[in-house]
Amino acid sequence: MSTTxxxxxxxxxxxxxxxxxxxxxxxHVVTALCAVATFIVxxxxxxxxxxxxxxxxxxxxxxxxxxxxxPPGNGGxxxxxxxxxxxxxxxxxxxxxxxxxxxxxxLAEYGAGSQIANAVRFVSDMLLSAPSILVGLFVYLILVAPxxxxxxxxxxxxxxxxxxxxxxxxxxxxLRLVPLSMREAAAALGAPRWKVIMLVSVRAAKRGLMxxxxxxIARIAGETAPLxxxxxxxxxxxxxxxxxxxxxxxxxxxYAGSAYDDWVQLAWTSALLITAGVLLINIVARVGLRGExx
Amino acid sequence: xxxxxxxxxxxxxxxxxGAGSTFAAPIYGAWGAVAKSSIGVALNYQALGSGxxxxxxxxxxxxxxxxxxxxxxAKLQTxxxxxxxxxxGGVVPIVNLPGIAPNQLHLTGEVVAELFSGAISTWNDPKxxxxxxxxxxxxxxxxxxxxxxxxxxxxxxxSYLAKVSPDWxxxxxxxxxxxxxxxxxxxxxxxxxxxxxxxxxxxxxxEYAYADKNHLTTVELKDKAGAFVAPNLDSFTKxxxxxxxxxxxxFAVDLLDTPGEGAWPIVSATFVLLPTNPKDPARSAExxxxxxxxxxxxxxTARKLQYVPLPAExxxxxxxxxxxxxxxxxxxx
Amino acid sequence: MGAEVSxxxxxGPEHHAPVRRSxxxxxxxxxxxxxxxxxxxxxxxxxxxxxxxxxxxxSTFGLGFLTSSVxxxxxxxxxxxxxxxxxxxxxxxxxxxxxxLAFGVAFCLTEMAPGWLSGPLGTAVELLAAVxxxxxxxxxFFVIVPIMAQHIQPALIHSLGRVPFLHPFFSGxxxxxxxxxxxxxxxxxxxxxxxxxxxxxxxxxPPVLKESAYGLGSTRWDVMRRVVLPWxxxxxxxxxxxxxxxxxxxxxxxxxVIGNTNRISASLFSPGNTIASLIALEFPESExxxxxxxxxxxxxxxxxxxxxxxxxxxxxLLRRGRLVR
Numbered sequence: 001m002s003t004t005x006x007x008x009x010x011x012x013x014x015x016x017x018x019x020x021x022x023x024x025x026x027x028h029v030v031t032a033l034c035a036v037a038t039f040i041v042x043x044x045x046x047x048x049x050x051x052x053x054x055x056x057x058x059x060x061x062x063x064x065x066x067x068x069x070x071p072p073g074n075g076g077x078x079x080x081x082x083x084x085x086x087x088x089x090x091x092x093x094x095x096x097x098x099x100x101x102x103x104x105x106x107l108a109e110y111g112a113g114s115q116i117a118n119a120v121r122f123v124s125d126m127l128l129s130a131p132s133i134l135v136g137l138f139v140y141l142i143l144v145a146p147x148x149x150x151x152x153x154x155x156x157x158x159x160x161x162x163x164x165x166x167x168x169x170x171x172x173x174x175l176r177l178v179p180l181s182m183r184e185a186a187a188a189l190g191a192p193r194w195k196v197i198m199l200v201s202v203r204a205a206k207r208g209l210m211x212x213x214x215x216x217i218a219r220i221a222g223e224t225a226p227l228x229x230x231x232x233x234x235x236x237x238x239x240x241x242x243x244x245x246x247x248x249x250x251x252x253x254x255y256a257g258s259a260y261d262d263w264v265q266l267a268w269t270s271a272l273l274i275t276a277g278v279l280l281i282n283i284v285a286r287v288g289l290r291g292e293x294x
Numbered sequence: 295x296x297x298x299x300x301x302x303x304x305x306x307x308x309x310x311x312g313a314g315s316t317f318a319a320p321i322y323g324a325w326g327a328v329a330k331s332s333i334g335v336a337l338n339y340q341a342l343g344s345g346x347x348x349x350x351x352x353x354x355x356x357x358x359x360x361x362x363x364x365x366x367x368a369k370l371q372t373x374x375x376x377x378x379x380x381x382x383g384g385v386v387p388i389v390n391l392p393g394i395a396p397n398q399l400h401l402t403g404e405v406v407a408e409l410f411s412g413a414i415s416t417w418n419d420p421k422x423x424x425x426x427x428x429x430x431x432x433x434x435x436x437x438x439x440x441x442x443x444x445x446x447x448x449x450x451x452x453s454y455l456a457k458v459s460p461d462w463x464x465x466x467x468x469x470x471x472x473x474x475x476x477x478x479x480x481x482x483x484x485x486x487x488x489x490x491x492x493x494x495x496x497x498x499x500x501e502y503a504y505a506d507k508n509h510l511t512t513v514e515l516k517d518k519a520g521a522f523v524a525p526n527l528d529s530f531t532k533x534x535x536x537x538x539x540x541x542x543x544x545f546a547v548d549l550l551d552t553p554g555e556g557a558w559p560i561v562s563a564t565f566v567l568l569p570t571n572p573k574d575p576a577r578s579a580e581x582x583x584x585x586x587x588x589x590x591x592x593x594x595t596a597r598k599l600q601y602v603p604l605p606a607e608x609x610x611x612x613x614x615x616x617x618x619x620x621x622x623x624x625x626x627x
Numbered sequence: 628m629g630a631e632v633s634x635x636x637x638x639g640p641e642h643h644a645p646v647r648r649s650x651x652x653x654x655x656x657x658x659x660x661x662x663x664x665x666x667x668x669x670x671x672x673x674x675x676x677x678x679x680x681x682x683x684x685x686s687t688f689g690l691g692f693l694t695s696s697v698x699x700x701x702x703x704x705x706x707x708x709x710x711x712x713x714x715x716x717x718x719x720x721x722x723x724x725x726x727x728l729a730f731g732v733a734f735c736l737t738e739m740a741p742g743w744l745s746g747p748l749g750t751a752v753e754l755l756a757a758v759x760x761x762x763x764x765x766x767x768f769f770v771i772v773p774i775m776a777q778h779i780q781p782a783l784i785h786s787l788g789r790v791p792f793l794h795p796f797f798s799g800x801x802x803x804x805x806x807x808x809x810x811x812x813x814x815x816x817x818x819x820x821x822x823x824x825x826x827x828x829x830x831x832x833p834p835v836l837k838e839s840a841y842g843l844g845s846t847r848w849d850v851m852r853r854v855v856l857p858w859x860x861x862x863x864x865x866x867x868x869x870x871x872x873x874x875x876x877x878x879x880x881x882x883x884v885i886g887n888t889n890r891i892s893a894s895l896f897s898p899g900n901t902i903a904s905l906i907a908l909e910f911p912e913s914e915x916x917x918x919x920x921x922x923x924x925x926x927x928x929x930x931x932x933x934x935x936x937x938x939x940x941x942x943x944l945l946r947r948g949r950l951v952r
Contacts, residue, residue, distance in 0.1 A: 020844075027846035031739060037731025038748065041822070044815045045755045048766045071324035072599075102662035110656055111663065120663045122938065123670040128872025129934040130673065131903035133910055134927045138673045148354055148573065149311070161673075164666055166869070170824065173865040177831045194655035208827035215756055215820060215869075222759015225878050225907050233340045235323060236309065236330075244311060244338055252761055254341050257482030258320065259504040264484075271762045278757035283750065345912030352915060437802065442887030444700075444912025467701035470912045478802045478898040479887030481908065488768065492776045492803050 049275075056272030059265040068237050069251065072260030078270060080237050084152070084246040085274070087239065088231060089221050091156045096163025097213055101202075103164070104171025109197050121172070127165040135161050136226030144230060152245030155231025159220040166219060170212025174205035210285055218278045224249040248274050310580050312339045314347015314360030315446055317501055318564040321381055322360070324595050325588045332591075335584045344446035345470060351375065351567045357577045359567040362446025363470065364546035374570045376619060377544050378612040379563035380585065381601035382534050383502060385450050386525040386560070388487065388510040390496040391417060391432060397524045399513040400425045403458030403551065403559060406515070409497055410438045410455065411462060412476035417495060425516075434495035439486050441499075442479030444471040450562040451499045454550045458559075502530070503600040515560070518553045525558050530602045533557035539608050545615075561602075568619055575621025582616050586625040589613075674931055681925025683918060692925060698889035698905075705922035707929050709889040713806060713899035714930065717881065718874040720810025720895075725818040725870060732818070733825035738847050749826065756819035764883035767812040772884055776803025780896050795893040804886035807895035812884050813877060817870035824866030828859040864941055875934050878903040902930040 063077050070076030103120060111117025127135075136158050143154040178201045186196045202209065227233070232244040233254070239245075248270040255267035312322065319341035326337030342350070344361040351359025352373045360380075370377055387406055389399060401409075405421055408414040414421060418431040441448045452468035466472060480489040483504040490496035490510075502525055505512050514522040523529045536554025537547050549561040566585065572578035589612070593603040604612070613625045684692055684705060695706025732752055736745050780801035788797040832855055840850045856863065886898020887908060906923050913920035 023846050023849060027848040030734075030848040030851075033727075034731035034734045034739065037728045038735040041728055041732050041755065041815075041818055042748075042751060045751055047770060048755070048758055048762065051766050051770055052762065071327050072320055074324075074327060099662050099665065102659045103666045106659035106663035110659060116660075116667070117663065120667045122935070123674070124666055125868060125872065125938050126931050126934050127670045127673065128869060129875035130931065131876050131878050131906050131927060133878060133903075133907050134677060134924075135673060137910075137924075138676050141676060144355055145353055150355060161669065164669075165872075168666065169865060169869055173824070173862040174827065174831065177828060177859065177862055179833060192652045194652055197655075205831065208824075208831060211753075211823050211827050214753065215823065218757040218759065219873075221757075222761050222879075224761055228342060228911070229346075232311070232313065232342075233338075235326065235338050235340075236336050238309075243309070244340070249759065249761055250340075254316075254319065256765065257316075257484040259483065259501070259507040260320065261507070268765075271759070271765060274759050275754075275757065275762060278759070279754050282753050282757055286750070286753075343911035345914060349913075349915045439802075442882070443908040444910075469701045471700050471909055473697065473699035473701065474888065477888070478804055480804070481882055481887065485768070485883070488772075489802060489804065492773055493801075 052268070052272045052275055055268040056270075059269030060272065064266070064269055069235055069246065069266075072258065072263050075262070076266070078248070078251065078266060078273070080234060080246040081248045081251040081270065082273065083239060084231070084234070085221065085248040086277075087241075088152060088155045088159060088227075088245065088247055089217065092159030092163055092220055093213070093217055095156065096160035096216065097167055099160075100164040100167025100212075100216075101171050101209070104168045105175065105197060105202075107168065107172040108175035109193075109201070120168075124165045124168045127161075128169065131225070132158075132162060132223050133225035133228075136229045139226070140229045150230065150232035150244045152231050152241040152243065155227050155245060155247065156241070158226035158230045159223060162220050162223065162226065163216040166216040167209075167212050170215070171205075171209055174208030174212070175201050177208070178204045207289060210289060214282050214285060217281060221274055221278050222249055224253045228253070309336045309338060310357045310577055310584065312337065312347075312358045312360060312566075312581070313342045313350050313356045314567075315344045315362050315564050316341040317344075317362050317383065317446055318360050318380065320503070320599050321592075321596055321601050324599060325584070325592050328591075328595070329584055329587055333583060333587050335580050335587075337584060343444060344449070345444060348567065351569065354569065354573060357572075357574075358581050360564060361567060362562060362564045363449045364544065364563075364565050365567065367543055370544060370567075375567045376570055376615055377546070377565050377567050378585075378615055379545050379547070379565050379604060379608065380588070381596050381603060382530060382549060382561055382563045383601050384525050384530045384533075384558050384561050385447055385454075385499055386502050386505050386512045387497065387499050387515070388490055388505055388512055389498075390490045390494060390511065391434065392494065393430065393432070394511065396509070396511045397514050398429065400516070400522045401513050402516040403454065407455040407459035407462040409436050410440070410474070410477070411466065412436075412438075432495075436497055437493045437495045438474070438477030439489045439493070439496055439498040440474050440477060440479050441471075441483075441486060442481050446470060446562075446564070447483070447499070447501055448472070450550075451560060453562075454560045457550050502526075506600055515558070517555070517557050517559055518551050519555050521556065523556055523558055527597060527600060527602065529556055529558035530561050533559070533561040534602050534605065539605070539611075545608070545612065568616075570618050571620055575619075578619055579621055579623050582619065582622050582625060586613065586616075674928070677924045677928040677931065681921055681928050683921035684925035687918060687921075692922070693929070696889065696891050700909075700919055703918050705919065707902075707922075707926055709891050710900045710902045710905045710926060711929060711933070712891050713809070713885065714875060714901040714903070714933065716806050716899070717809040717813055717885070717901055718871060720807065721813030721817060721874045722867070722871060724811065724814035725821060725874075726867060728814065728818045729821035729825055729866075729870070732822040733829055734847075734851060736822075736826045737829040738851065752819045752822050752826070755815075756823055760816065760877060761879040763812055763816050763880035767808065767880060768883040771811065772803035772808060774803075775805075775808050776801050784896075796895050801896060802886060802898060804884050804898055805894075805896045806885070806899045809881050809885040809899070809901070812880050813874045816877065816880060817874050820873055821866045821870040824869060825863055828862040828866065829855055832858055861945060864945055868938065868941060871937060872934065875930065875937075876903050877901075878907045882907060902926050902933075 067077030068080045107117050139154050139158040183196050186200045227250050233250040234244045234246040252267045252270045255263040322339040330336045347359035347361045350356045418433045449470040456463040456468040480486045483500040486498040490498040514524050517523045532554045533552045536552040536557050537549050551559040589609045596603045616622050696708040697704050697706045783797045787793045840854045882904040888898035889900050
C-alpha cells in the first residue's frame, strides 16, 4: 500500500513542479543509495555463505553428525560439540531471556525517573560491549574456581549473562514504541497493570522482542571466549552439566588452527552447522509468530 | 540410543581432565583415544595454552596442567607440583620468497634475529647473500609475522633468538608474548602461515607439524657445529640426544642450539605439571597410569604426529619422580 | 498489525475478579524490579572484578597506564594507549560504514520493497545477523584480507598514498590486515544488528501517521526524514548503541584481521590491536596474580569506561535533541 501512495500523491501535485521536482529527485537518489546499500549487504552475506558452504559442506556427512570427536586421522565427528552447544545455548537462552525481558519491562514501564532504573540501564548497556572473555572470567571466579572443576553449568551461566543486556536493550526500546493509547484503552477497560503490560504492550511489541532474543541467540551460539574457562570442552561424550562440556565454537577455535586436514575440515563444518542452526531457529521463530498473527 | 551407548562406555572409564599447551594437544588426544579402550582411562585434554595450563593446575581446577615452558624450581615448590617432559618437537622459520624452494635458503640464528628485529630490512642484504652463494635473492622488503596470541611456540622461538643473539637478549628478550619491534601479528600457526603466504617477503615461525602438513617453505639453519640443517624428525631427535638431561633440574632441559652434529637448533620439550598433594589421589593415579602407558606404548604414535619421544633413561627418571605424588602407583621398573 | 492486536487483547480483562488484582500487580512490579536489580548487581559484580583485578596495574602505572603505548611483557611494562586507539578507530570506521548501510537496508525493507521481496530480504538480513563472530573472522581472514593485501591496499597506496595531505593515512606494508580491514569486518558484522532493530522500529510506527504524510504529497524520503525518524529516534539510537556495543567489545572476528600489534600509527593499513582482542590473546598466557593479568583486567575496565562515555554522550545528545524539538 505504501508504495502506491506517493505515486498517487505526486501525480496530484505535479503542478508545483520546482520544489516538488527537487524533492522527488532527492527521493530517487536516496532510493537508489538504499538499494545499493542493500545490495552491498546481500553481497557480503552471499560471500560469507559461499565461503562457509564451499569449505564446510564436504565434512557434512552422516558420520560427522553421529560420531564423537577423535584425534586427527581417526575419522571423528562432531556429535559431542553439537549436543553440547545445543544444551548450553538453549539453557542460557531460557535463563537469560526471562530475566532480560522482566528487567526491560521494569525499565520501560516502571522505571521512569527512578535512579535505580537509570543505573540498571547504564550498566546493562555497558555490558553490551564487555569483552566476552571477561564475562567468562567472572563466572570462572564464582562457579569454577570455588568448586575446583570446569562444568557445563558454568558455561551456561556465562552465556546467560551475555543474553541479558541484548534482551534488556531491545525490550525497553520496543516497549517504549507501543502507543500509549493502546495501554490506556486496556486500562480503561479495567485491566490490571501487569495484564496491560503482558497482554497489550508485550504482544504489540513481540516482533521486536523476538528480534532481540534471536540476536542474543546468534551472539551466544558462536561465542568461544566465555566458554574456554567455564565449560572448557570435552573430548569424550558427556551431557552432564556438572562435567566439562564440549561446544562447536571451542571446537572451531581448537581445530581451525591445527595442522591436520580432517580437523580443519571439521572446523569449517562446525562453522556451517552453527550458522545453519541459528538460521533455522530464526526461521522457525518467525514462521511461528506469523502463524500466531492470523 | 547413541547417547546411552556412549554414557555406558564412559562410565566404565575414569575421566581425567587436563589443560594447557596447544603444541601437545594432538599427541595427548591421540594417546587418549587409544588409552580409553586399552587401559580404561578417558582423558579430556583441552588446549587452552601453556600459561593457562600452569594457572589451572595451580588453581587445582584440572587433574594436570601442560606447558611448553618449564616452571622454576621455586614455583614448583610453593605450588606443590612436580614437572616432567612428555615429548619434544621443533619450531621452524617459514618464508615466502618467489623462486626459493623449501630448505633452499640458508640462515643463521643471528640473521633470523636481525630479520625479526628489523635490522635487516631487505632479502638481498649482504649478510643473507653471504650465507647463500648462488641463490638469486629478491630485493623484496622483509615482512616479519609473529604469533599474536601468547604462545609456548613464541616462548621457544624467542628463547632461541635470545640464546644466539646477545643483542636480541638485551633489547627484546624471551617470553610467551613480547614487544615485537616490527612486523604484524597473526593468531595461531594457521594465522602466521596464511599471513606469510599472503605477503611477498613474509617471514614467520610455526610448529614443525604445521609446516610439514601444509608444505610450507621452511629454511635450513646453521647448527652449533657449523653445518646447515634441515628441520625434520631426524634432526630433532639428534638435538634431543645431544641434550644434557643429567644436569637439568626438574627435567627443565635446554634443547636450544645443542652441540650435536646435525641437530636442529630450535627444539623444545613439552611438560606436564602434576600436584604432589592431589585433592583426589585416585585421579592423579590415573594420570600417572596414563602417561606410564603412553611412554611404553605411545612412541610410534608420537613419531607419526612429528613429535620426538623421550629417551629411555629420561623415562626411567620421570617414573621415579612420580613417587613424589601422594597415593601414586609405583611405576618404576 | 498494532490495531489488530489491541482489539483482540483488550477483550479479555473483565473475566478476572478484582480480588486477584490486589496482589498480582505489586507482585509483577516487584518481580520486574527484582530482575532489574539482579541485572544491576550481576553487572556491577563483573565491573568490580575488573576494577579490583586491575588495581595492581593502576597503582603501578598510575595515569601512565592510559598514556603509554608500550606493551612489553618481558620488561613488565604495560600501557593501554595502543589498544584504546585501535578500539576507537575500528569501531568508528565500523559505525561510519554500518549506519548508512543499515539505514539503507531498513528503508528498503520497510518502505521500498514490495511485499513478496521484503520477506526474503528481511530473512537475509537476519541471516547475516545470525552468523557467529568467529565465522566473520574466518571469512575476513580468508576472503577479505587477501583482497585487501593484493588489490585494495596497493591501489590506495599508489593513489591516495601520493596525495600530500592524505599520505600518512595510506602508507605501510600491505599485509592485508590492519585497522581498515578491522573496521570493515566490524561494519559487516554490526550492519544487520542495526538494520534489524531499525526495521522493527520503522514497522512499529502506527501506519496512520505515515499515511497522513503521504496524503499531503510527501515523498518516501520526506516521510522517513520528517515523520518516521523523529518519531523513532530514541529506538534508532538504541539500535546503533547495540551495534556500537558489539563493535567495541567484539573479540574473535577482529582478532583475525587486526594485525595484532601494539603500535599507534596514522596509517589505516598499519596493524593495530583492540582492547578486546588483546585481552583474548594474552589472557590464557597470563600468570595468576601477575602484573600482566592485572593490566588485562584494567584494560577491560578501561573499555567499560569508554563504553560508558559513549553511552553518556549519546544520551545527552538525545536529550538535547528532544528539547530542541
